Amino acid sequence: MMVGIHYSLPEEYLAMDIDEYANELLTKLFAQAHAQFGNAIKLHWFYGSDFCPGCGQPIDAIKVKGENALSLNAYIYRKRHVLIGYFLCSRCATKVFAASKKHPTQQSPLHAVIEKNLVAAYKQHLASLDA
């Protein structure tokens, strides 16, 4: 299951570490998702790559009402009860947004690619904790 939000970046955050900012947002998103889905979600983790999990290109800003924004999205990996937050590049964010508007209940092929990459990265993260 995917949850998508576009956050515009306020000036004061531009000076902040972007991962720190993302984590802060993810914590809020986690609280919301937890209220909605309960114990389906127990953890959250941020996919802190500079590259888009949809296409592998560098993350770039999207324009929302003329302002720069980053597309923060979250995926609920139910098997592990984890909410995985991630950024999308502007191209994939636009595609995902268009697809979910057209077919709200259907998963697009791009979603499948993103989920596969997120799950692989999360497993790698878990493996690195064990090492």
Ligand SMILES: [Zn+2]
């Ligand atoms: Zn992309």
